[in-house]
Structures are given as structure tokens and as C-alpha cells.
Amino acid sequence: xxxxxxxxxxxxxxxxxxxxxxxxxxxxxxxxxxxxxxxxxxxxxxxxxxxxxxxxxxxxxxxxxxxxxxxxxxxxxxxxxxxxxxxxxxxxxxxxxxxxxxxxxxxxxxxxxxxxxxxxxxxxx
Numbered sequence: 001x002x003x004x005x006x007x008x009x010x011x012x013x014x015x016x017x018x019x020x021x022x023x024x025x026x027x028x029x030x031x032x033x034x035x036x037x038x039x040x041x042x043x044x045x046x047x048x049x050x051x052x053x054x055x056x057x058x059x060x061x062x063x064x065x066x067x068x069x070x071x072x073x074x075x076x077x078x079x080x081x082x083x084x085x086x087x088x089x090x091x092x093x094x095x096x097x098x099x100x101x102x103x104x105x106x107x108x109x110x111x112x113x114x115x116x117x118x119x120x121x122x123x124x125x
Contacts, residue, residue, distance in 0.1 A: 002027035002114045004096045009119030012086055016123070020081040022096030022116055030074040032114075033099045033106060036081045038092035039118075045095070047107045049081065057105045064090075086123045093118040 008020040020036070035050035049060045049070040058070050069082040079096060097112035106112075 002032065002098050004098060004114055004116035006094065006096045006116040006119040009094060009121045011122040011124065014087055014123055014125050016086050017082070017084045018086065018121060020083065020094055020096075020119060020121075022079040022081075024077045024079075024098065027098075028074075029072065029077040029079070029098075031100070031102070033102050034070075034072060034079045035097050035099070035107070035112060036070060036079075036094055037097060037109060037112075038090075038094045038121075040089075040092040043092075045109055047109070048094070050105045050107055051079065052105045053102045059105055059107060083121070086121075088123045088125045091121060091123050093120050 003025045006022050036048040037045050038048050039045040051058050051070045051072050055072050067085045072079045095118045096116040098114040099112045
């Protein structure tokens with residue numbers, strides 16, 4: 001059973017940057033595809049970015065493409081989300097997730113097996 005713990009959320013002004021981290025325990029990170037999702041107030045959880053077990057494939061949601069970067073360090077059992085040029089509409093709880101599907105990169109919530117508790121990002125205008 002993999003446990004995921006996110007950190008790095010906080011409050012920032014529009015145009016600022018934050019770096020989220022997700023540390024995995026209870027399993028080997030390299031065995032999983034990883035992703036970040038977010039849920040804004042009053043909205044459904046949505047896909048933000050994913051990364052294959054090797055790190056070679058990194059799809060992004062159109063809304064964050066070019067501003068966010070997902071990466072992983074399997075030796076540290078950690079996945080990162082570097083967020084730049086933040087906008088008020090990026091305000092949400094950000095969740096780290098792991099999937100045992102590794103032959104392709106998935107963006108569908110229901111295919112992720114393990115979830116962190118979330119970390120809140122607030123962007124003010």
C-alpha cells in the first residue's frame with residue numbers, strides 16, 4: 001500500500017511561483033505512473049499533469065501547459081510540480097496520485113489507485 005504526502009502549498013500573488021512535492025512511502029515510486037490533479041472550490045477534480053514511470057512522457061492540461069512542470073526523482077521517491085506564472089484560477093487543492101498502469105500515461109481520475117490528502121494553493125490577484 002502506497003502512502004502519498006503532498007507539501008509545498010500556500011498563498012501567493014498572481015504571477016508568482018510555487019513548488020509542490022509528493023513523497024511516497026510503502027512502495028517503490030518507479031513502479032507507478034504519477035500525476036497531479038486539482039479541485040477548485042465548487043468544481044470537480046481535474047487533471048493537471050502526469051508523468052510516466054521513466055519520466056519520459058509528461059502530458060499537461062491545456063490550462064497549465066507552458067507554466068507548470070512535473071518531474072520525478074525515483075531515488076527520493078518524490079514527484080514535483082513546479083508552478084510558475086500562477087493565476088487566480090489556479091487556486092485549488094492539489095492532489096498527488098499514483099497508478100499501477102504503467103504501459104501508458106493516464107489522465108483519468110478513476111485509473112489512479114492511491115491519493116494524497118491534498119495541499120491548498122491560493123493565488124490572489
